[in-house]
Amino acid sequence: MPDSKIAGSKLKKLRLQSQLSLREFARRIEYSPSYVSHIEKGExxxxxxxxxxxxxxxxxxxxxxxxxxxIYVPNELKEAGVEWIQLFNEMKHKGITTEQVLEWIEEYRKNGK
Known part of the structure; x- marks a missing residue:
């Protein structure tokens, strides 16, 4: 069984990268914020x-x-055919969201530019 602290810290990191509060995330997954917090802390x-x-x-x-x-690449980007994981990580560190990238990909597909 994997270390629960590692899984919990990854969960928190990914939740924060998705710009979801603990309360909103817990609502979406239908668990209590307290329970999610205990998992994130590895408790x-x-x-x-x-x-x-x-x-x-x-x-x-x-x-x-x-x-x-x-390296975490959201499924939307995988499905869009983006294979440049390093570029994705650089964009993530600059605060560029998945939604922005998907919009750019869609615009590129429509306009060919």
């Missing part, structure tokens, strides 16, 4: 159902919480 172990719901809201695979040194 409790989340169930398969818990991580599946988290992954769905965050747009990732549930297994991503347990893989070390993994």
């Amino acid at each position: 409790k172990r989340g169930s398969v159902d818990f991580f599946a719901k988290c992954a769905e809201v965050l747009g990732i695979s549930a297994g991503d919480f347990f893989e070390e040194n993994k």
Whole structure:
């Protein structure tokens, strides 16, 4: 079983990157904010159902919480065919959101520019 603190810290990191408050995230996955907080701190172990719901809201695979040194690319970007993970990470660090990238991809597809 993977370290619950590692999975919890990854959950918190991904939640914050998605700009979701603890309360809003908990509402979306239908768990209490207190329970989510305990998981993020590694004080409790989340169930398969818990991580599946988290992954769905965050747009990732549930297994991503347990893989070390993994670069997270939201499913939307994977489906759009973006393979430049390094570029994605640089954009993420500059505060460019997934939604902005998807808009740019769609505009590029429409205009060919």
